[in-house]
Amino acid sequence: xSLSAPDFYRSLAxxxxxxxxxxxxxxxxxxxxxxxxxxxAAGSQAVAEEFARHLRASGRxxxxxxxxxxxxxxxxxxxxxxxxPGQIPVKYERVNRDLVHRIFTEHIQSQTPVLKHxxxxxxxxxxxxxxxxxxxxxxxxxxxxxxxxxxxxxxTRGIAPQKVRAAAASCFGACGLSEGAPAAFVLARPEKVLxxxxxxxxxxxxxxxHVLEGRVVxxxxxxxxxxxxxxxxxxxxxxxxxxxSRIALRNAGVVDPESLEEYVxxxxxxxxxxxxxxxxxxxxxxxxxxxxxxxxxxxxxTTGAKWAMARKQADATRYIICNGDEGDPGAFxxxxxxxxxxxxxxEGMIIGGHSIGAQKGFFYIRAxxxxxxxxxxxxxDICKQNGLLGADIMGSGFDxxxxxxxxxxxxxxxxxxxxxRSIEGERGQPxxxxxxxxxxxxxxxxxxxxxxxxxxxxxxILRFSGGWYxxxxxxxxxxxxxxxxAGKVKHTGLVEVPLGTTLSRVVNEIGGGVSGGKALKAxxxxxxxxxxxxxxxxxxxxxxxxxxxxxxxxGSGGMIVLSEDDCMVDIAKFYMAFSQEESCGKCxxxxxxxxxxxxxxxxxxxxxxxxxxxDKLHRLSRLCQRTSLCGLGRAAPNPxxxxxxxxxxxxxxxxxxxHCPAKKCVALIRYEINAEKCIGCTICARNCPVECISGAxxxxxxxxxxxxxxxxxxxxxxxxTAIDRV
Amino acid sequence: xxxxxxxxxxxxELERGYRxxxxxxxxxxxxxxxxxxxxxxxxxxxxxxVQGHFGHLGPxxxxxxxxxxxxxxxxxxxxxxxxxxxxxxxxxxxxxxxxLGTACYVKGAEKVAQKLTEELGIHFGETSKDGIxxxxxxxxxxxxGLAPVVMIGDEVHGPLSPSQIPTLLEGYLARAAEDMMAxxxxxxx
Numbered sequence: 001x002s003l004s005a006p007d008f009y010r011s012l013a014x015x016x017x018x019x020x021x022x023x024x025x026x027x028x029x030x031x032x033x034x035x036x037x038x039x040x041a042a043g044s045q046a047v048a049e050e051f052a053r054h055l056r057a058s059g060r061x062x063x064x065x066x067x068x069x070x071x072x073x074x075x076x077x078x079x080x081x082x083x084x085p086g087q088i089p090v091k092y093e094r095v096n097r098d099l100v101h102r103i104f105t106e107h108i109q110s111q112t113p114v115l116k117h118x119x120x121x122x123x124x125x126x127x128x129x130x131x132x133x134x135x136x137x138x139x140x141x142x143x144x145x146x147x148x149x150x151x152x153x154x155x156t157r158g159i160a161p162q163k164v165r166a167a168a169a170s171c172f173g174a175c176g177l178s179e180g181a182p183a184a185f186v187l188a189r190p191e192k193v194l195x196x197x198x199x200x201x202x203x204x205x206x207x208x209x210h211v212l213e214g215r216v217v218x219x220x221x222x223x224x225x226x227x228x229x230x231x232x233x234x235x236x237x238x239x240x241x242x243x244x245s246r247i248a249l250r251n252a253g254v255v256d257p258e259s260l261e262e263y264v265x266x267x268x269x270x271x272x273x274x275x276x277x278x279x280x281x282x283x284x285x286x287x288x289x290x291x292x293x294x295x296x297x298x299x300x301x302t303t304g305a306k307w308a309m310a311r312k313q314a315d316a317t318r319y320i321i322c323n324g325d326e327g328d329p330g331a332f333x334x335x336x337x338x339x340x341x342x343x344x345x346x347e348g349m350i351i352g353g354h355s356i357g358a359q360k361g362f363f364y365i366r367a368x369x370x371x372x373x374x375x376x377x378x379x380x381d382i383c384k385q386n387g388l389l390g391a392d393i394m395g396s397g398f399d400x401x402x403x404x405x406x407x408x409x410x411x412x413x414x415x416x417x418x419x420x421r422s423i424e425g426e427r428g429q430p431x432x433x434x435x436x437x438x439x440x441x442x443x444x445x446x447x448x449x450x451x452x453x454x455x456x457x458x459x460x461i462l463r464f465s466g467g468w469y470x471x472x473x474x475x476x477x478x479x480x481x482x483x484x485x486a487g488k489v490k491h492t493g494l495v496e497v498p499l500g501t502t503l504s505r506v507v508n509e510i511g512g513g514v515s516g517g518k519a520l521k522a523x524x525x526x527x528x529x530x531x532x533x534x535x536x537x538x539x540x541x542x543x544x545x546x547x548x549x550x551x552x553x554x555g556s557g558g559m560i561v562l563s564e565d566d567c568m569v570d571i572a573k574f575y576m577a578f579s580q581e582e583s584c585g586k587c588x589x590x591x592x593x594x595x596x597x598x599x600x601x602x603x604x605x606x607x608x609x610x611x612x613x614x615d616k617l618h619r620l621s622r623l624c625q626r627t628s629l630c631g632l633g634r635a636a637p638n639p640x641x642x643x644x645x646x647x648x649x650x651x652x653x654x655x656x657x658x659h660c661p662a663k664k665c666v667a668l669i670r671y672e673i674n675a676e677k678c679i680g681c682t683i684c685a686r687n688c689p690v691e692c693i694s695g696a697x698x699x700x701x702x703x704x705x706x707x708x709x710x711x712x713x714x715x716x717x718x719x720x721t722a723i724d725r726v
Numbered sequence: 727x728x729x730x731x732x733x734x735x736x737x738x739e740l741e742r743g744y745r746x747x748x749x750x751x752x753x754x755x756x757x758x759x760x761x762x763x764x765x766x767x768x769x770x771x772x773x774x775x776v777q778g779h780f781g782h783l784g785p786x787x788x789x790x791x792x793x794x795x796x797x798x799x800x801x802x803x804x805x806x807x808x809x810x811x812x813x814x815x816x817x818x819x820x821x822x823x824x825x826l827g828t829a830c831y832v833k834g835a836e837k838v839a840q841k842l843t844e845e846l847g848i849h850f851g852e853t854s855k856d857g858i859x860x861x862x863x864x865x866x867x868x869x870x871g872l873a874p875v876v877m878i879g880d881e882v883h884g885p886l887s888p889s890q891i892p893t894l895l896e897g898y899l900a901r902a903a904e905d906m907m908a909x910x911x912x913x914x915x
Contacts, residue, residue: 038869041882074871329827332868367774367811368867370880408770408809411865425769426801427808443764486829486870493871527828560828574831578865584808689844711840 008394009273012386016264029063029108031055032081032234034253036070036339037371038332043096044078050100051080063108069340071253072333072494073240074486076119079253081234082107088130088190089234091119120238127165129211132236134185136171136245136498142198144168146184150203157207164211169242171472171498172226185222192233194222227460230254230266243510245472246496247480248296248456249333252340257375260382263343269388271462272347276396281311281355288458290466292478297323297414297451298526298555299631300477300544306448309438310356313446318358321442321449322349323419324365324372327411328527329578331558333482333494334452338365338372341456342379346402348455350383350393351462353400356448361400364419366407377404411528411582415630416441416449418584429586430630451556453482474500474543481542487524487560490515495559497542504538507561518563521662522646526555528575528582529635531642532568551642553635567664568647569654572639573601579636590633593624597640605665609655618644663725666710670726673714675700677722684714684723744790749779756794766797769805773812782813817860818853819905820898822846823877827866833885835874839863841888842876845895858902859895 033039033048051065073079076093082103083089090113092103099117107113113126133147151166172185172194186195186206193216197203202220209217226232228246231254235241246252255262263269275284289304310318322345326334338345349361365373380402383389391399405423412418413428420442422428441447457479461469470478482496483506490512497506503523507513514520522532525542531552533540540546544554562571580594597620600613621637621644628634644651653659660668673684673693680698685691692708695701703714715723745753752775759768772795776787783806792799806812824839839850846854846861853860867877875884878898886894 037867037882038871041869041872041875041884074869077871326868327865329831329866330829330870331866332870335868368864405767406771406774407811408774409811409864410809422770423767424764425767425797425805427804429808484870486873487832492829492873524828558828560832562832566832571828571832574828582865712837 005273005276005394005396008387008396009269012269012388013264016261019261020265023064025064025066027062027085029085030081030083031063031065031108032068032083032253033065034070034077034079035067035257036336037369038074038336039070039077039079040371042077042094046097047078047080047095047100050097051104054100054104058104058109067256067258068254069252069257070336070494071235071241072249072336073119073238073491074493075491079119082113083234084108084111086190088126088128088237090126091235091238092117093119120240125162127162129164129191130167130189130237131164131206132167132169132187132189132232132242134170134172134187135168142184146186146197146203149200150206153200153203153207159207159211167237167242169232169236171245172228172232185226187229187232187236189233189236191216192229194225194229195220196222227464240491240493240510240512243505244496245480245498247460247469247472248337248453248482249341249494249496250460251344252336252494255341257340257342258378260343260379260386263341267463268343268459269347271459272350272388273394274462275351275354276394276398279396281307281357284351284355284462285311287462287466291457291461291469292466292473292476293454293457293461293469294477294544295451296453296457296481296556298529298553298557300554303450303454306438306450307352307356309436310358310446310448313439315445316357317445318356319442319445319447320349320352320356320358320361321419321423321447322361322363322452322455323414323416323449324363324369324452325407325414325419326366326369326452326556327407327414327582328529328556328558330486330524330527330560331484331556333484333557335369335372336494337452337456337482338369339375342372342375343383344459345376345452345455346379346383346389348458349402350389350400351458352448352450352455354398356446358448359400361402362423362442363402363404364407364413364423365404367409368407373404373406380404410584411578412584412630412632415632418630419449420447427584429584430632432629453557472498474541476545477543481554481557483542483557483559485511485559485561488515488518488563488566489513489561499543500541502539502541503533506542506559507538511561514561514563516563518565520561521564521566522562522568524552524560524562524571524639525558526553526635526638527558528578529553529631529638530555530558531638532562532571532646534646551645552638565662565664567605567660567662568643568650569601569605569660570662570664572643573598573605575639576601576636579632583632583636587627587629587633589624589627590629590636593620593628593633594636596620597624597637601640604651604654605660605667607654607658607665607667609651611655613655614644614648614651669710670705671703671708671710671712671715672724672726673701673703674722674724677720679720679722681719683717683719687713687717689713740793744793747786747790748776748794752776752779753794756791760795766795769795769797769802770809773802773806777812780816782816784814784816815851816853818856819858819902820878821860821862823862823864823867824850825865825867825869825873825875825877826863827870827873829866829870830874833873834887837888838874838876838886838891841891845891858899 078095080092080095102114135144147166228250231246285304285308293303294300353361410428413422415430417431418428437447473479477499480496480498485495486492520535522534576598580598583590585591621641624637663669678700685693692704759765788802792802872884
C-alpha cells in the first residue's frame with residue numbers, strides 16, 4: 001500500500017483545493033447556469049451560450065460561467081444566478097436571450113440588478129446584508145422571537161431594511177450539531193458566517209460588530225457548519241428554498257456535477273475516507289440504524305437492517321444495486337440527484353459496497369434519462385482515474401467496481417426482484433419473496449438494493465452522525481424526504497423537508513398553494529401505488545405510517561396536487577390504466593384484476609355505471625391487493641380504494657345522478673351557450689372542429705348537442721364566458 | 727466454432743451473414759462481452775445499441791443478436807417485446823413522445839395529444855406517410871414542472887397548449903427539409 005486512506009483523502013482534497021484556488025472563483029463574478037434535463041428543456045443551454053458570447057465580447061476575465069445541476073425549481077426555469085463578490089447572490093427566473101443581455105449589461109457591468117426578473121421577487125430593492133434566522137419547528141428553537149427583537153433593534157438604530165434584512169428560514173439542519181440544545185442559528189449573508197445566538201446581548205453584538213464595523217463576531221460563531229451551508233448561501237433568500245431542509249439535495253444547484261474537485265471541495269468523499277480508515281462496517285451499520293434511515297424508494301425498510309442482513313450471509317460474493325428506475329409518473333427526484341450530484345450517489349454506493357462486503361455494484365437507470373446516465377458514467381470514469389473505484393480504493397485494499405445497466409421502459413422493474421431479473425438480461429418479471437434479495441439476489445448471491453435517494457443520504461449521515469440525522473426526522477423515521485411537487489400547484493419542483501412536516505406546509509407554504517386560486521381537493525402521494533389524501537386531512541404529518549393509515553403510501557415521493565377541477569374517479573381511472581398497462585402479466589390477480597377494475601371505472605366515467613359497481617370495485621381491489629405476487633399488483637388498487645374511501649360521493653354522483661361534479665368526464669357533461677351573455681362574435685363557431693355551432697353574426701349562437709363532440713374548444717375561446725359547462 | 731463435425735457445420739458461413747447485419751460497434755460490444763462472466767446479461771444493453779443504430783429492432787436484428795450472443799431467439803424476442811422502450815417497427819425521423827404522466831395528465835396532456843393526432847393524421851404507434859414523424863406516448867419524462875410536455879427526439883418541449891402544436895411541428899418539418907436538401911446536395915450527381 002502506498003498511501004493510507006487518510007493520507008489519500010488529504011492529497012485528494014489538497015489537489016481539489018489547488019485546482020479551485022487556481023480558478024480563483026472567490027474574487028470573480030460567477031454566472032451560474034443550471035444544466036439538467038428540465039433546465040435544458042426550458043432553454044438553459046441557449047442561455048449559457050448567450051452569456052458566453054457576451055463574455056467574449058466584453059473581453060473581461062473576472063467573470064466565469066459556472067455550470068451546476070438543477071435546484072428543483074422547475075416552473076421558473078431556466079434559473080440563472082449572479083454572484084458578485086461581497087454581494088448577496090441574485091437569482092433570475094425564466095431567463096431568455098433578451099434577458100441575458102439585460103442581466104449582463106445592467107447587473108454585471110453596471111451593478112444594477114434587473115429587479116423585475118428576480119426569482120420570486122416582490123420588487124423591493126435588494127438589501128446589502130441579510131441575517132437568516134433558523135426557525136425550524138423540530139427543535140423549537142427561539143428563532144422567531146429573536147428575529148423580531150433583532151428587527152426592533154435594527155429599527156431603533158435607524159438601520160434601513162435595504163441595508164440589513166432579517167429573514168426567517170426553515171431548519172438549517174444545524175440543531176443536531178448543538179446536541180439539541182435550544183439555540184437559534186443565524187446565517188449572515190453575503191459573508192456566509194453562521195452564528196449561534198441566544199440572548200439580546202448576542203443580537204446587539206451582531207449589530208455592533210458585524211453590521212456596523214463589518215467584522216465577524218468570533219465569540220458567536222457556530223462551531224460546525226451546517227450541511228447545506230452552500231445551498232443556503234446561494235438560495236437562502238428565496239422562500240421556496242429556505243423553507244426546505246436540504247440534505248440529499250444539498251449539492252443540487254451548487255456544484256458542477258461533472259467536477260470531482262468541486263464535490264471534494266464541499267467535503268465529498270470525506271465520509272468514504274472515514275469508512276475506509278475505520279475499516280469497521282459494523283460502525284457504518286450502527287450509525288445508519290441510529291439515524292433511523294428508511295428506504296426512500298417507498299418501502300421504508302430500515303437501511304441499517306438491510307445492510308446487516310446481507311453482511312451476515314455465508315456467501316462472500318455479494319452485490320449492491322442502486323435503483324434508479326424511477327418509473328412513477330410524477331416523480332423526478334432521482335433523476336435530479338443523478339444529474340445534479342452524481343458523485344454523492346457514487347460515494348454512497350462505495351460505502352454500501354464496503355459495508356456489506358460486495359465486490360461489485362450496479363446502477364440500474366431508466367433509458368429515458370440519457371443525461372443521468374451520461375453523468376453517472378462520467379462520475380464512475382473519473383472515480384476510476386482517481387483511485388476511488390477499482391482496485392485498492394484509497395489505498396485501503398478494498399476492491400470495488402461500478403457498472404451501469406439500463407432499464408428499458410418497464411415500470412415493474414422498480415420492484416426489486418424484477419429489477420434483478422432485468423439486470424440478468426431477462427424479462428423483468430418479479431419472483432416470489434422470500435427468499436429476499438439479501439439472501440439470494442443477483443445470480444443467486446446476496447444483494448442489497450437501495451433507492452437513489454437512500455444512497456444520497458449515506459455520506460451526510462456518516463459525516464454528521466446518525467444521531468444528528470435522527471433528530472431531524474420523527475420518532476420512527478429520521479432525516480428528510482424529497483418530494484416532487486407537481487400538478488395544480490403554484491410552484492412545482494423538488495422539495496426536501498424533514499419527515500414529520502405537514503402536507504399543508506409542503507403544498508401551501510412551500511408550493512404556494514393551488515394554482516389559479518382554486519380550492520385544494522386532494523393530494524396524491526406515492527404515484528400509481530399510492531392514494532389520495534383529501535384536503536381535510538392536509539394537516540397530517542408526512543411519514544411512512546400516517547400515510548399508510550390514510551390509505552396512501554410514501555412511495556418514492558411523487559406529490560400531485562389536485563384541485564376542485566379534478567374528478568377523482570377520472571384520476572383513479574388514470575392510475576388504474578397505468579397499472580393495468582404496466583402489469584407484467586405473470587400472476588392472475590394483477591393481470592386480470594387491474595383489467596376488470598379499469599373496465600368498471602371506464603364504465604362509470606362513461607355514465608354507464610350501475611349501483612353494484614361500487615361494491616364490486618371494492619371486492620376486486622381487496623382481492624388484487626391480497627393475492628398479487630409483487631408490490632405492483634398489491635398496491636395497484638390503492639388509488640381506487642382511497643378514492644372510494646374519501647370521495648365516495650363522487651362515485652355516487654357518477655353512478656346514480658350521471659353527473660360529474662368536477663365537470664371533467666366528457667360523457668357526463670355538455671356545453672350550452674348562454675343567450676344573454678352571447679354577443680354573436682362567432683369565435684366559437686369558427687373554432688368548432690365539427691361545425692355544430694350555428695347562429696348569425698351579433699346574435700346568440702346555439703350548439704347542436706347531437707353533433708357536439710364536447711372538445712371544449714368553444715368554452716376555451718369564448719371571451720365573454722357565455723358558454724356554460726353543465 | 728466446433729472441431730468435431732466439419733462436414734455439416736456451416737456456422738462460419740452463418741456467422742459471416744449475421745455479422746454483416748449488425749454495425750461494427752455492436753459487434754465489438756458483443757465480442758468484448760462474450761468472454762465475461764454472465765455475458766448473457768448484456769442482452770438488454772446490446773438491444774439498446776442495435777435500436778440506437780437502426781431506430782428499431784427488426785426480425786433480422788433479433789436473430790443476429792441471438793445467434794451472435796448465443797442466446798435463444800425465443801428469449802431475445804421475449805425481452806424485446808416485454809420492454810416498452812424497444813420498438814419492433816421502423817419509426818419516422820422524429821419520434822414524438824407525448825408524456826401522459828400524472829402531472830401532464832392533470833394539466834391537459836390529453837388535449838395536446840388529441841391535437842397532435844389531428845395535425846399529423848396518425849394515431850399513437852403510427853408513423854406519418856412522409857416518414858418524418860412517429861407518434862408515441864410515454865409515462866413521465868421526469869420534467870413534471872413543465873407539464874404538459876412533449877418530447878421530440880431528445881428535446882423536451884413544455885409547457886404546451888394545443889394551439890402551439892402546429893408551429894412546433896412546422897419547425898421540425900423545416901428542419902427535416904433542410905436536412906434532406908443538405909443530403910441531396912452533398913451526394914455526387
